[in-house]
Amino acid sequence: MSGSIGDNVFRASGVIAAAAAGRTGTVDWDTTPKTGTVTAESAVGYFVDTSAAVRTVNLPVGVAGSIVAIADYTRTFNTNNCTVTPDGSEKMGGIAASVTLTVDGQSATFVYVDATEGWINIQETESSQAGQPPFVAATGGTPCTGAICGDFKSHVFTGPGTLVVTNVGPGSPTCSNKVDYLVSAGGGGGGGVAAAGSGGFRLSNSVGCIAAPVMSPLASCTGITVTATPYTIVVGGGGPAGCGTTPGPGCGTNGVDSSFATITSTGGGKGRGYAGTGYAGGSGGGGASGPSPTSGYAGGAGDTPSTPIAQGTPGGAGYDGLSASTNGGGGGGAAVAGGNSAYKTGGDGGTGSYLGDAFFKTACAPSYGTPGPVSSTRYFSGGGGGGTDSGLPGAARGAAGTGGGGQGGQQNNTACAGTVNTGGGGGGAGASAPAGGGTGGAGGSGVVVIRYKFQ
Numbered sequence: 001m002s003g004s005i006g007d008n009v010f011r012a013s014g015v016i017a018a019a020a021a022g023r024t025g026t027v028d029w030d031t032t033p034k035t036g037t038v039t040a041e042s043a044v045g046y047f048v049d050t051s052a053a054v055r056t057v058n059l060p061v062g063v064a065g066s067i068v069a070i071a072d073y074t075r076t077f078n079t080n081n082c083t084v085t086p087d088g089s090e091k092m093g094g095i096a097a098s099v100t101l102t103v104d105g106q107s108a109t110f111v112y113v114d115a116t117e118g119w120i121n122i123q124e125t126e127s128s129q130a131g132q133p134p135f136v137a138a139t140g141g142t143p144c145t146g147a148i149c150g151d152f153k154s155h156v157f158t159g160p161g162t163l164v165v166t167n168v169g170p171g172s173p174t175c176s177n178k179v180d181y182l183v184s185a186g187g188g189g190g191g192g193v194a195a196a197g198s199g200g201f202r203l204s205n206s207v208g209c210i211a212a213p214v215m216s217p218l219a220s221c222t223g224i225t226v227t228a229t230p231y232t233i234v235v236g237g238g239g240p241a242g243c244g245t246t247p248g249p250g251c252g253t254n255g256v257d258s259s260f261a262t263i264t265s266t267g268g269g270k271g272r273g274y275a276g277t278g279y280a281g282g283s284g285g286g287g288a289s290g291p292s293p294t295s296g297y298a299g300g301a302g303d304t305p306s307t308p309i310a311q312g313t314p315g316g317a318g319y320d321g322l323s324a325s326t327n328g329g330g331g332g333g334a335a336v337a338g339g340n341s342a343y344k345t346g347g348d349g350g351t352g353s354y355l356g357d358a359f360f361k362t363a364c365a366p367s368y369g370t371p372g373p374v375s376s377t378r379y380f381s382g383g384g385g386g387g388t389d390s391g392l393p394g395a396a397r398g399a400a401g402t403g404g405g406g407q408g409g410q411q412n413n414t415a416c417a418g419t420v421n422t423g424g425g426g427g428g429a430g431a432s433a434p435a436g437g438g439t440g441g442a443g444g445s446g447v448v449v450i451r452y453k454f455q
Contacts, residue, residue: 027069027109034073045069045109050080059119061087062112068119071107078104091118135176136226136452137167141233144364152209153454154360156368156447158421163231163260163450171225175453178223180204182355182449183265184380185282186236186255187331187404187418190426190440191271192243193288194318194328195346195384195398195408195415197302199236199255199423199446200265200282200311201334201353207453214356214376218309218335224261233450234259236267238418238443241426243273251440252426254281258446265311268331268425269300271384271440272318278329280304283312286329286338286347286386286428289320296320296341302332313337316347316386325390328408331383331425333401338383344395346386346410346428352403354379359451368447369422372402379403384425384441387415397430406441418444 027045035049038057043066048055051074059068070084082101086092092099092110094117101108109123140163141155155163169176185199205215206223236258242251255267269281272288277297279285284300299315316329316338325345330338333350341347354377357365369378382405385398389411397408397415404424406416411430415438418424423446429438 027067040068042066042068045071047071047073048082049073050076050082054080054083056083056085059084059086059110062090062118064112064114066112067109069107069109070101072105075105077101077106084110086119093117093120133167134169135454136165136169136179137454138163138165140164144361151453151455152207152451154364154449154451156360156364156449157233157235158447159235161233163233165226165228165231168226168228175207178206178225179450179452180207180223181260181263182359182447183258183260183263184423184446185258185265185267186238186446187423187425187443188255188268188270188279188281188285189239189241189252189443190384190406190415190428191251191328192273192431192438192440193326193387193428194272194278194286195331195338195349195386195428196239196252196271196425196440196443197268197281197283197285197300197315197331197338198312198333198352198381198383198401198403198405198425199258199268201381201423202263202265202307202311203355207451210356210358213374216353216355218353220309224263231261233448235448236446238426238445239267239270241417241440241442243429243431243439252285254279255443258448260448260450265446266304268423268443269315271331271426271428272328278315281312283332283334283350283381283383283425284315284338286315286331287318288328289318289326296329299329299332299338312381313350315383316340319343325388325392325395327388328386328428330386330398331401331405333383333403333405334381339398341386341398344388344390344392346388346396346398346408348399349383349385349401349405349425351401352379352382359449370402370404370419380447381423382425384408384415384418384427387428387430387438389430398427400427401425404444409438412438414439415441417441420445421447423447
């Protein structure tokens, strides 16, 4: 049978025995961590690494005064134990059995006294003081560090995952227990004529380092206070496109919500196919063409449900010129509402919003979002452009909204999809009502980015 430290199987009188044998009770520490079975030598201390597996330390042949020390290198003895085994039938604390160290951070010093008691533990600790950095530490997603604002780190999630926070600092005034976020939901799928709205755009800028003009005015000044625990990350997919040759007023599909901690961004409103008001969402989808000349339906509401800082805008209105042209409204973007359609012209997609390159770091920034009119930034959550079925001179499909929106279609052609991991809305097809030959563009999936000070 085996014993464990703390079972009173060891006797402090071993200190006297060691001294009587001529040793001072000290060891020279071997500072190379041990990751396999250790064949111990007298007068040596060993740092044992059990982070990956259990370990065994085999003690040398007992000679009165021999001394061996063991310490938990990774503070994982509770997860993976360390077994200390005497030579042959020699004893440990009077019992011919091994001893198991089972406490994280534990250390023990053994002295061989005599054949009666064998190895006796003369000194033991059951805790280990480890330095705690006064900043957030976390894992998950794709980490980004780089030259801009070198004391900050970002984790980019282009799909579902977990941010595992392993350390936090004391908090105010250094914000060492806070993180900033970008949470962009999936854009809606475009319809047969009306474009889809972008996914909701929610952003904070509380930790520091990024200032105007390269930071969105939509950013909240309040980040998220975190604790050392896992946080589930949900990245919403873009809504599938719809319509084509299938009749019906509701063709596309709303985008899917994205979330982190207490922050949820709503998927973009889908695009209409024919005759109806646009659909609500993070940003609203465009309105469809109406049943009589110049009349068209209004775009869908954005910022639905509402958030403290609006996560999106409404879609634009549709327009119908009967046999001359059928035109869909543009999808709303994070910052600018979708454009209204007009005679032989689809409505433009609304402009999304942006954040500074430093949110990602220099090397990472070009991999995410899209460029836009504000330099040194990346744009997200642009609305899709509305479609038109007009083939008249000067006819134009709606432009894609900056930030990943898809361009509209023309004359029954399929529209463009929203860009992946931007939350961009899909464009509306140039389809004749109630059923045309083109299909809308699919919405772009969302993205979640977490940023914090790490040193």
